[in-house]
Amino acid sequence: MKAMLVAFVAIAVIAVGSNLILGEAGFSSQDRATGAAVRLDN
Amino acid sequence: MLRALTALMLTLSFISTAHAQEGDTPDRSGTGGAQTLEDIMARQNGQEVDNAFRRNATGDPDSAAGIASQLGTLGGASDPELWRALRFGTANITASNNGPAATTLIQDGGMKWLQFREGPLATYGGYLLVGTLGVLAAFLMIRGRITIDGEKTGRKITRFKAVERFGHWLLAGSFILLGVTGLVSLFGRKVLIPAFGHETFAFLAVGSKWVHNNVSWAFMLGLLMIFVMWVIHNLPDRTDFNWLRKGGGIFSDGHPPAKKFNAGQKLIFWSVIVLGTSISVSGLALLFPFEINMFAATFAKLNAFGISGALGLGELRETLAPHEEMQYAQLWHSIVSFVLIAIIFAHIYIGTVGMEGAYDAMGSGEVEEQWAREHHSIWADEELAKAKTPSESATPAE
Numbered sequence: 001m002k003a004m005l006v007a008f009v010a011i012a013v014i015a016v017g018s019n020l021i022l023g024e025a026g027f028s029s030q031d032r033a034t035g036a037a038v039r040l041d042n
Numbered sequence: 043m044l045r046a047l048t049a050l051m052l053t054l055s056f057i058s059t060a061h062a063q064e065g066d067t068p069d070r071s072g073t074g075g076a077q078t079l080e081d082i083m084a085r086q087n088g089q090e091v092d093n094a095f096r097r098n099a100t101g102d103p104d105s106a107a108g109i110a111s112q113l114g115t116l117g118g119a120s121d122p123e124l125w126r127a128l129r130f131g132t133a134n135i136t137a138s139n140n141g142p143a144a145t146t147l148i149q150d151g152g153m154k155w156l157q158f159r160e161g162p163l164a165t166y167g168g169y170l171l172v173g174t175l176g177v178l179a180a181f182l183m184i185r186g187r188i189t190i191d192g193e194k195t196g197r198k199i200t201r202f203k204a205v206e207r208f209g210h211w212l213l214a215g216s217f218i219l220l221g222v223t224g225l226v227s228l229f230g231r232k233v234l235i236p237a238f239g240h241e242t243f244a245f246l247a248v249g250s251k252w253v254h255n256n257v258s259w260a261f262m263l264g265l266l267m268i269f270v271m272w273v274i275h276n277l278p279d280r281t282d283f284n285w286l287r288k289g290g291g292i293f294s295d296g297h298p299p300a301k302k303f304n305a306g307q308k309l310i311f312w313s314v315i316v317l318g319t320s321i322s323v324s325g326l327a328l329l330f331p332f333e334i335n336m337f338a339a340t341f342a343k344l345n346a347f348g349i350s351g352a353l354g355l356g357e358l359r360e361t362l363a364p365h366e367e368m369q370y371a372q373l374w375h376s377i378v379s380f381v382l383i384a385i386i387f388a389h390i391y392i393g394t395v396g397m398e399g400a401y402d403a404m405g406s407g408e409v410e411e412q413w414a415r416e417h418h419s420i421w422a423d424e425e426l427a428k429a430k431t432p433s434e435s436a437t438p439a440e
Contacts, residue, residue: 001405003204007211007264011219014263015256027330033141 070095093130100127131363142332143364151362155369163373164232167380174384178391185292188397190413198408199425206271207407213264213314219257221383223250228376258325265318268311275302276311281420302421310389317382324375328368337370338362 022028030040070078077096085091101119108114119127127133129148137144202210226234227250235243281298282305285291288298290306298304303311327334341358344350350358362370393400399413414422 003207003407004211004215004405007208008215010208010212011215011257011260014260015253018259019252019256029331032331033139033144035138035140037138 075099096126097130098132099123100130100132146363146365149363149365151366151369155366155373158373159228159376160232163376164228167228167376170380170384171387174387178387178396182391182395187395188292188392190398190410191297191416192412195411197411199411199414199422199429200407201403201409201414202407204407206268207404209264209267209271210404211264212260213268213318216257216261216264217382217386219253220261221379221386223254223257224376224379226250227254255329258322258329261318262322265315265322269315272303272311273315276308278305278308281305282308297416297419299419300417300421302418304418306392310385313382313385317378317385320378321375321382324371324378327371328375331368332364335362335364335367337367337374 026032034040068078068080070076070081072078075095076099081091101117101123103118106114106116106118124133128135129150131146131148133147135145135147226246230243230247234246238246279301281300285298285300285305288294288296290304291297323334323336327336338360341350341362342360344355345358345360350356393404397417399410400417402409402413411422411426414425
């Protein structure tokens with residue numbers, strides 16, 4: 001039972017972590033599909 | 043069966059008529075080579091129209107009238123010709139955004155994808171899942187729960203270590219999340235929006251997308267873990283033939299001997315590995331849009347080896363628009379996922395309500411000795427022998 005709960009926590013940690021890492025690494029659709037002249041955040 | 047045969051015959055008859063039509067080129071002299079009323083009617087009736095006669099009719103800049111002449115400013119291409127170049131993907135386009143598909147302005151394959159996704163994919167996928175649940179419910183009613191036949195000993199054998207259970211639940215937990223969020227994405231427009239309205243679904247869709255995209259990594263890690271930990275126990279051997287011949291003993295009294303995993307579990311294992319890998323690869327293609335393009339290359343291989351011809355699919359297209367690569371990836375991702383979900387329904391059934399004592403293997407990791415003797419006799423004997431002589435295995439070789 002403990003292994004199951006630890007795995008479920010790991011799923012959450014991996015999900016949040018991968019979202020952060022991919023965002024930071026410039027893999028968001030915004031970064032991949034816009035040119036320098038596009039300012040979506042401003 | 044009869045229905046499937048009828049469908050096959052109908053498909054074959056359509057293919058043969060299509061071939062017959064290809065032979066005679068329609069007379070287009072009345073329109074000066076442009077499409078005729080017959081072409082338009084055929085297209086409106088959903089028939090395949092060979093566009094080769096107009097695909098390249100996109101104007102000729104070299105024969106353009108002088109810039110000061112009438113129509114000179116068109117540069118040798120009329121508006122229809124310009125649109126045709128856009129539609130068939132030959133226009134020279136410069137775009138200010140840098141996505142790989144930015145210069146594909148019209149992609150007419152998208153309609154086929156949309157209709158297939160909303161139609162047969164969702165319909166037959168839904169039937170598959172509901173049908174599987176129905177079959178399992180019927181099986182439970184007919185066969186009942188598979189109980190432990192012999193008297194319980196009260197003694198336990200360790201079936202799965204903590205790391206094995208962790209890997210299993212990492213895969214299982216992520217798979218359930220991905221399955222539910224995937225179905226939410228697929229059935230959104232057809233089922234969830236009519237049922238709950240746009241606002242509720244918008245909230246659900248954004249959450250589903252986030253979960254589906256990010257939980258995928260846990261699934262891939264779990265898949266890798268169980269492959270590394272269990273592949274050695276899942277290689278086929280001669281006990282599997284005997285197990286399968288006796289149908290796993292499901293409808294008979296005796297239990298065919300099995301090692302750590304019986305043939306049924308091996309089938310589940312390899313289904314998960316093969317289908318899970320395929321889902322992961324097509325999922326990565328969707329996760330990083332337009333970066334991983336597999337289908338044009340796959341179609342080229344299927345053509346080269348004659349597989350597409352043997353399957354009656356004809357020559358598959360070897361040049362695909364970037365969007366089409368994504369569309370095929372999405373369809374493949376969904377089809378394989380539906381099949382794996384159906385298989386996993388059966389796996390969850392047998393691991394919980396379907397069999398007494400089975401859940402302990404993945405719950406606590408400790409199974410009843412009698413359960414192990416009945417369902418995995420060869421493995422149980424080995425484990426019990428090991429437990430009796432612990433010093434032998436611990437003694438270093440001299």
